[in-house]
Amino acid sequence: MVFLGGQVLPGNVGRAILGPFADQRAVDTLNHTLGVDRPLLTQYASWIWNFLQGDMGTSYIFRSPVAPFVIDALGNSMKLAAVAFVLVVPIGILGGVIAALNLNRPLDRIISLGGLSVTVLPEFVTGIILILIFGVWLRWLPISAAWPRDAGFFTQLYYLILPSLPLFLVLFGYIARMARSGMIEALDSDYTRTAVLKGLPWRTVIWRHVLRNALLPTITVIATQTGYLIGGLVVIETLFRYQGIGSLIFTAARGKDFPILEAGILTIGIVYAVATLAADFLYSVLNPRIRLGTDQ
Amino acid sequence: MTEKAANALELSDLSVAYRVGGRNRAVLRNLNLAIGQGEAYGLVGESGCGKSTVALSVVRYLPRNGSITGGAISLDGQDVMKLDGEALRRARAESVSMVYQDPGKALNPSLRIGRQLTEIFELGGVMGEAAAERAIAMLNRVRISDPSSVMQRYPHQLSGGMQQRVAIAMALANDPTMLILDEPTTGLDATVEAEVLDLIALLRQELSASILFISHNLAVVSKMCDRVGVLYAGMLVEEGSTQDVFNDPRHPYTVALLRCLPRGGQRKDQGRLDTIPGFLPGIGADIKGCAFADRCALATDRCRSELPPLYDLGGRLSRCHYHEQAQALPRATPSDVAAAPKAKSEPVLHVEGLNKTYASHGHALRAVKDVSVSLRPGETLGLVGESGSGKTTFARLLLGLVPPDDGGSIRLEGKALAPRLESRTDDQIKAMQIVFQNPDSALNRSHSIRHLISRALKRLAGLRGAALQARLDELVRSVRLTDRHLAVKPRQLSGGLKQRVAIARAFAGEPRIVVCDEPTSALDVSVQAAILNLLADLQSKEDVSYIFISHDLGVVRYLSDQIAVLYLGRIMELGPSEAVFSGPHHPYTEALLSAVPKLDQTETARIRLDGEIPSATHPPPGCVFQTRCPRKIGAICETQEPPLAEAEPGHSIRCHIPYAELARLQKPAMQAEPARRSAKGDRSAGLNPPC
Numbered sequence: 001m002v003f004l005g006g007q008v009l010p011g012n013v014g015r016a017i018l019g020p021f022a023d024q025r026a027v028d029t030l031n032h033t034l035g036v037d038r039p040l041l042t043q044y045a046s047w048i049w050n051f052l053q054g055d056m057g058t059s060y061i062f063r064s065p066v067a068p069f070v071i072d073a074l075g076n077s078m079k080l081a082a083v084a085f086v087l088v089v090p091i092g093i094l095g096g097v098i099a100a101l102n103l104n105r106p107l108d109r110i111i112s113l114g115g116l117s118v119t120v121l122p123e124f125v126t127g128i129i130l131i132l133i134f135g136v137w138l139r140w141l142p143i144s145a146a147w148p149r150d151a152g153f154f155t156q157l158y159y160l161i162l163p164s165l166p167l168f169l170v171l172f173g174y175i176a177r178m179a180r181s182g183m184i185e186a187l188d189s190d191y192t193r194t195a196v197l198k199g200l201p202w203r204t205v206i207w208r209h210v211l212r213n214a215l216l217p218t219i220t221v222i223a224t225q226t227g228y229l230i231g232g233l234v235v236i237e238t239l240f241r242y243q244g245i246g247s248l249i250f251t252a253a254r255g256k257d258f259p260i261l262e263a264g265i266l267t268i269g270i271v272y273a274v275a276t277l278a279a280d281f282l283y284s285v286l287n288p289r290i291r292l293g294t295d296q
Numbered sequence: 297m298t299e300k301a302a303n304a305l306e307l308s309d310l311s312v313a314y315r316v317g318g319r320n321r322a323v324l325r326n327l328n329l330a331i332g333q334g335e336a337y338g339l340v341g342e343s344g345c346g347k348s349t350v351a352l353s354v355v356r357y358l359p360r361n362g363s364i365t366g367g368a369i370s371l372d373g374q375d376v377m378k379l380d381g382e383a384l385r386r387a388r389a390e391s392v393s394m395v396y397q398d399p400g401k402a403l404n405p406s407l408r409i410g411r412q413l414t415e416i417f418e419l420g421g422v423m424g425e426a427a428a429e430r431a432i433a434m435l436n437r438v439r440i441s442d443p444s445s446v447m448q449r450y451p452h453q454l455s456g457g458m459q460q461r462v463a464i465a466m467a468l469a470n471d472p473t474m475l476i477l478d479e480p481t482t483g484l485d486a487t488v489e490a491e492v493l494d495l496i497a498l499l500r501q502e503l504s505a506s507i508l509f510i511s512h513n514l515a516v517v518s519k520m521c522d523r524v525g526v527l528y529a530g531m532l533v534e535e536g537s538t539q540d541v542f543n544d545p546r547h548p549y550t551v552a553l554l555r556c557l558p559r560g561g562q563r564k565d566q567g568r569l570d571t572i573p574g575f576l577p578g579i580g581a582d583i584k585g586c587a588f589a590d591r592c593a594l595a596t597d598r599c600r601s602e603l604p605p606l607y608d609l610g611g612r613l614s615r616c617h618y619h620e621q622a623q624a625l626p627r628a629t630p631s632d633v634a635a636a637p638k639a640k641s642e643p644v645l646h647v648e649g650l651n652k653t654y655a656s657h658g659h660a661l662r663a664v665k666d667v668s669v670s671l672r673p674g675e676t677l678g679l680v681g682e683s684g685s686g687k688t689t690f691a692r693l694l695l696g697l698v699p700p701d702d703g704g705s706i707r708l709e710g711k712a713l714a715p716r717l718e719s720r721t722d723d724q725i726k727a728m729q730i731v732f733q734n735p736d737s738a739l740n741r742s743h744s745i746r747h748l749i750s751r752a753l754k755r756l757a758g759l760r761g762a763a764l765q766a767r768l769d770e771l772v773r774s775v776r777l778t779d780r781h782l783a784v785k786p787r788q789l790s791g792g793l794k795q796r797v798a799i800a801r802a803f804a805g806e807p808r809i810v811v812c813d814e815p816t817s818a819l820d821v822s823v824q825a826a827i828l829n830l831l832a833d834l835q836s837k838e839d840v841s842y843i844f845i846s847h848d849l850g851v852v853r854y855l856s857d858q859i860a861v862l863y864l865g866r867i868m869e870l871g872p873s874e875a876v877f878s879g880p881h882h883p884y885t886e887a888l889l890s891a892v893p894k895l896d897q898t899e900t901a902r903i904r905l906d907g908e909i910p911s912a913t914h915p916p917p918g919c920v921f922q923t924r925c926p927r928k929i930g931a932i933c934e935t936q937e938p939p940l941a942e943a944e945p946g947h948s949i950r951c952h953i954p955y956a957e958l959a960r961l962q963k964p965a966m967q968a969e970p971a972r973r974s975a976k977g978d979r980s981a982g983l984n985p986p987c
Contacts, residue, residue: 103360190401197355198416198466199389202381208415212406288406288450 051266066263069248074230074267077237077244081229083157084164088171089222093215095172096179100214101206103184112180115173123166124235130165131239144241163240167233171225178218186214216287223279227272304474304506305331305354309367312349312358312530314579320365321580323349324530327367328606333473336500336507338521338538340514342553342820344576346530347510348396351478354508355394356384372473389419393467393505397479399459403451409435409462410447416469430469437502438465438495455908457488461495468503475505481516485682486847487905490891493519494902512820514553518542519893526550529577529587536612542895546614548592548625555627556825558854559895561877564676564832567631569854571829572822575790586616593626594618629829642710643670644808644841645694650704652689652865659913663689664700665865671809671858674835676842678856678873680849680888684909686865687845691811694843695728696720709808726756726805733814735794739786746782749800756805767804774837775800775830792823796830803834811843816851828854849892853877861885864912864920867940871947880959882949883927919952927961929953 099111118126135143147159186192187210195209196202230245237247245264252260310327313320324346331337339347352358354369356376369376372391379387396402404412413431417423422430428447435443438461451459460480467475477496481489493516500507511517517524517538524541526534526549534547545551555570562569574591577583586604589595598617606613616622652664664686671677679687693700696717700706706713708727714720732738739748749768753759759767772782775796786794795815802810812831816824832855835842846852852859852873859876861869861884869882876885887903905924910916916923922933932952940948943955951958 190396190398191404193357193396194402194463194466195404197357197388197392197394199385199387199419199470200415201385204415208407209404213404286406289452 051263066259069260070245070263070267073243073245073248073264074271076242077230077233077246079156080160080163080167080233080237080242080244081226083160084167084171084229085226087164088168088175091168092172092175093179093218095176096181096218097183097211097214099176099180100183100187103187108180111176115176117173118169119171119173121169122235123170124239126169127163127166127236127239130162134162134165146241146243163236163242166236167229171229174225175218175222178221179215182214182217183210186210189213212286216283219283219286220279223275223282224272226275226279227268230268230271230275302332303330303370304333304335304372305329305508306370307350307354307367308370310350310353310364310369311366312346312353313363313365314359315361315363316580319580320363321578322365322530323362323579324353325583327527327530327532329525329532329535331474331506331508334504334506335523336509336521338509338511338517338524339527340511340517340524340553341527342512342576342822344579345527347512347527348478349530350527351394351396351476351508351510354474354476355388355392389416390470391472392474392476393470393472394476394478395460395463395467395480396477397482399456399463400451402463403459405451407450408447409449409451409454413447413462413466413469416466420470434465434469435462437468437499438462440465455488456484457491457908460484460488460492464492464495464499468499468505471503472505474508476508476510478510479512480509482511482513486849486888487682487891489516490893490902491904493893494904496520513893514542514557514821515893515895518895526553529581529583530579531587531615532606532613533588533615534613535606536609540612544623546609546612546619546622547588547616548594548622549588551622551625552591552628553821554895556821557895558825558828558850561874562854563873564828564835564855568629568829568832569825570627570631571629571826573628588616593628594621594624629826641673644673644709645669645671646705646707646710647694648705648707650690650693650706651701652686652693652698653701656913661913662915663865663912664693667704667860667862667865667867669858669860669867669870671841671843673808673841674839675857676835676844676855678852678859679843679845679862680847680852680859680885681862682888682909683847684864684912685862686912687862688813689865690862691730691813691843691845694809695730695811696725727808728811729756729802729805729807729809730811730813731795731798731802731815733817735791735798735818736786738798739794741786744783744785745777745789745797748786748797749782749804752801752804771800771803774803774834776826790823791819792826795819795823795827799827799830799834803838803840806838807840809841809843811845813845814847815844817846817848824851831855849877849889861888864910864915866920866950867948868921868950869948870940871943871949875944875947880943880955880962882951883925883953883958884921886962887924887926919950927953927958 095111095115099108102108131143134141141162142159143162144159147156151159191213192205192210195205200208233244234246234250236242237244238250245268249261249264249268252258252264307327307329310324311322312324313322315321327346327350329337339350341347349358349362352362353364354371354376356379358364364377371387374387374391376384376387403409410428410431413434414427417427417430431447432443435446440446440458440461446454446458446462451462454462464480480496481492484492496507497520507520509517509520521538523536524538525532526541526547528549534541534545534550536546541550542554545554549572552570552572556572558569572591577587577590584603585601586592586595586599589599592599596617602617604615604617606615607619609619614622647670648668650664650667651662654661654663667690669677679690681687689698692698694706696713696715699715706715708724713724717725743751746768749771750764753764753767753771757767772779777793777796777800781789781793781797786797789797799815815831816827819827828851831842834840842855844852844855856873859869859871859873860867861876861882863884868884869876877889879886881889887905890903891905903926905926910920910923916934918932918934918936919925919938922928925933929952936952938950938952940950943949943958949955949958953961
């Protein structure tokens with residue numbers, strides 16, 4: 001899709017690289033060297049083929065292989081995603097569980113409404129507000145995620161806190177809401193009634209009987225959001241000048257550097273697919289009905 | 297050992313309300329009842345009358361919007377209402393247990409059976425190996441074979457009957473003084489239901505628990521209980537010994553309920569079933585006088601203004617001013633039926649050698665094997681068998697929803713039907729329609745009833761404009777709906793009304809055959825009676841044929857002319873309804889019939905079927921029923937599959953035992969039935985056993 005889009009959109013690659021005053025012959029020659037004057041399908045086939053072999057092509061702008069750019073950027077994005085993930089998953093689930101256990105009481109209202117309202121705010125809004133509060137006003141955290149060279153693990157972590165906060169806010173409401181509705185359903189279920197009527201202490205009922213069944217659907221949601229955490233961060237990465245895959249794609253798109261653009265997007269696609277697969281796998285491990293479904 | 301209170305459970309003036317729309321609405325109204333130590337007490341009534349609320353109040357597990365507004369509950373002398381959290385938990389752990397409908401949901405899907413059982417013993421301080429041993433002993437007690445392997449399994453790996461046994465094992469693990477059973481066998485197959493009931497009866501003798509048995513099924517309650525209470529609109533309207541209440545009812549509601557059941561082998565051409573007009577008062581309704589007065593033909597002005605007390609009639613109670621006349625309650629639906637004897641005509645449906653094989657994990661699963669039946673216009677073919685016997689698959693094959701294997705044929709009015717729905721003509725499609733068990737999921741809830749029926753008329757009958765309007769009116773009248781119902785959405789109607797809409801829709805294209813797949817199973821008996829009457833009326837008027845699937849043999853018997861008994865996809869017995877029911881019959885049919893609980897408790901020895909229905913991927917060799925057959929004669933049953941042989945004209949049985957021999961073997965049981973009927977005499981006319 002992206003490949004097709006890149007080809008169909010107006011704009012001549014050679015012209016874009018060489019500038020408006022270059023000689024038409026030079027443009028044609030460059031186009032030929034890059035292979036962009038070949039038929040569409042041929043280009044697509046050779047691109048896919050090369051990608052599968054680990055060759056992501058050569059950047060039009062930097063005139064060097066794409067792979068190192070993409071891999072670097074992916075690594076950076078994963079760091080940011082990991083921080084956001086570690087923050088949001090436990091807190092989101094905890095929030096949802098607490099809300100469900102206090103259903104329709106003030107605490108539930110606060111968590112549900114609060115979560116929902118920060119979720120609907122786009123991350124560039126929350127990002128800017130957070131920068132203003134923590135970076136400019138309180139000066140607790142660096143406003144840019146670009147850490148100094150040779151920064152150690154904790155320094156990197158320190159730089160990543162602020163960029164991951166808007167992500168946390170976006171995902172918190174979502175995860176909390178899923179966890180909450182999963183909990184409500186599990187609490188209303190017959191098996192919970194069975195457990196309570198067995199005379200089990202409330203704590204045991206929740207830990208042993210409710211939580212596991214309640215959080216199954218949430219896992220799937222979290223996994224799909226992992227894809228977003230890694231691939232959908234154009235705004236955040238730009239805002240915090242972070243060299244992640246989102247900002248790489250953004251830059252490439254502006255410069256019509258299709259090899260990077262295409263390789264970046266395909267990589268994100270793969271990350272999505274892997275995350276979803278991992279979620280399905282995890283789901284099946286936790287859910288005996290799927291795990292043992294075939295050996296009856 | 298502490299001294300036991302006189303009553304295991306005592307409710308005094310219990311009132312419970314649900315908060316709906318910001319208002320407390322009464323569900324139980326000053327309910328008094330007492331269950332003695334070791335007694336089994338049955339609570340019956342239609343859905344919505346508060347039966348389950350009683351159970352949930354006793355264990356203090358009312359829904360979030362429910363609250364006890366008055367009265368007291370005393371469990372073994374202990375006031376349940378006064379218990380704090382910890383004491384309540386201990387009471388639940390030690391003295392009261394509950395088993396309810398749908399065991400598949402009652403067990404935690406992600407924990408092994410063993411874990412769910414041992415945790416109960418762990419509460420009592422028995423840990424590890426010892427707890428596991430106790431759990432295995434408990435599973436043995438509920439007659440689960442191979443308990444150690446069951447301990448390792450998850451609930452979904454067990455059949456419904458096994459799940460309910462596990463649930464019962466869990467309930468009895470702490471040796472409670474009070475066991476509450478809330479519709480414990482509803483939704484289970486007749487044979488499984490019978491097994492579970494046998495188990496409960498057996499356990500009652502072994503354990504000391506008193507039982508509160510809640511069911512809408514009067515026959516089940518009559519089998520299990522010593523005393524019975526009839527609940528109506530949250531009030532006890534009648535109470536007494538099971539024998540008295542069911543054989544000699546003293547409240548018009550009880551009388552009417554009993555009359556709704558097709559019993560004593562009653563058939564559609566012998567008259568319509570009685571019904572109860574009107575509806576149960578909604579929850580929180582303001583009731584002045586007798587709650588049943590609006591639906592009672594005996595009601596007078598006194599009934600409407602003065603709440604009848606529970607009259608004590610010497611060991612039994614009735615909440616009716618005119619309790620001595622209750623049995624004179626006039627019928628709500630005239631019994632007479634204009635049954636013109638039908639001329640023998642050509643079959644409308646002729647099925648020959650129909651097979652359906654599914655592939656299941658590399659094995660062939662023969663869901664339907666070599667089924668041949670034919671059906672005349674205006675007749676009903678009843679399909680009977682446990683779940684997994686192929687009833688529904690057969691119906692789907694007829695409708696073209698799944699294609700059959702090559703070779704068989706389905707002929708509709710002499711013309712071959714294409715195996716797939718897509719290749720059938722419009723006429724053929726509208727000639728065969730279906731009514732499902734659950735009208736809730738069969739009707740699109742975002743459309744009005746008018747839209748739903750009009751659409752069927754447009755699609756199936758091709759009607760437009762005034763013709764459509766005229767036919768719509770006629771159709772709506774024929775299923776006894778009124779114009780008032782047309783404007784509303786399905787969720788605003790009761791289950792019975794929704795089923796009428798589903799029936800109207802099926803009849804829109806003037807079908808030749810309607811498949812009824814458990815159409816009354818989700819309905820209360822009074823509504824069931826009305827739907828059965830409707831189906832019978834429509835049949836005699838339109839000369840339509842039914843394929844009627846139901847697990848309720850009394851219902852099947854009422855409506856069917858022909859019966860096919862299916863087991864593992866094969867027809868085990870096929871013949872006229874009367875012949876199949878009165879016998880001599882196939883040993884499987886015999887077992888099915890004996891599994892049905894009867895209202896008058898004069899049950900002959902029940903034939904037990906051992907084990908579960910075998911898997912259709914690995915049917916037993918020889919006769920498929922041989923693994924469970926109580927009348928197996930020897931090696932021939934294990935090696936040779938018997939043919940479906942004609943035993944008498946029109947009545948075929950698939951069994952190696954010769955017909956005459958079957959007749960001899962089953963003779964005692966068959967003689968017992970007529971004798972029982974005459975012994976009962978006329979006093980309880982219409983109160984004969986259901987089958």
